[in-house]
Amino acid sequence: MSYIGYPLERFSNPNYSQHSQLEQSVTRNKGDLISGVCLAVFGIYVISVAAKLSYVAEVGPGSGFFPLWLGIGLVLFSFYLMFVSWMRSSNVKSEAQSWKAAGRVLAGWLAIMVAIALLGKVGFAVSFVLLTIFLLVALDRRPALLAVAVGIALALSFHLLFVVALDVTLPKAVWGF
Secondary structure, rough: OOOOOOEEHHHHOOHHHHHHHHHHHHOHHHHHHHHHHHHHHHHHHHHHHOOOOOOEOOEEEEEOOOHHHHHHHHHHHHHHHHHHHHHOOOOOOOEEEEEEHHHHHHHHHHHHHHHHHHHHHHHHHHHHHHHHHHHHHHHOOOOOOHHHHHHHHHHHHHHHHHHHHOOOOOOOOOOOO
C-alpha cells in the first residue's frame, strides 16, 4: 500500500530513512568521487608549487600568477565534481558509474602526471607527443598512425604558437627541442 506514491513502510519504520541514506551512499558515483579527489590533490600540488613563484613582476603578472589561479580553479572544480556526484540521485545511471570508465579516467590522469614529470627530462615536444599517443590509442581506441600524426601536429602547433609567435620558451631536452 502507498500513500500518494510513498510506501507506507517509510512512515511506519523509524529506521527507513537511515537505511535509505546508507543505501544511497553506497550506490553513489564512485568514479566521479575518485576523480574529484585526484583532481583536488593535483590542484593542491599546483598551488603549492605556484606559491613559491613570484605572483607579480615589474611589467605585470609574474610566473606564479597563472599556475596559482589554475590550481585554485582545479580545486574548486574538483569540489564541485565531488559535490555533484555526492548529491546525484542513485537512480541516475551513467557510463561513469562503471569501474571500467573510472579506470580509464584514472589512467588519463596518471598519463598527464607522467607527461608532466617527463617535461624536464625529454622536453615538451616529446612529452606532449607521447601523452597524445597514449590518450588517443589507449583510451580513445584510435589507430596508432593517426595518434602519432596528431601528436606531432599538435606539438608543432604549440611550438609555432608559443616559441615563434609569442617568444615563450617551452621545456627542452638535451637535444634542443
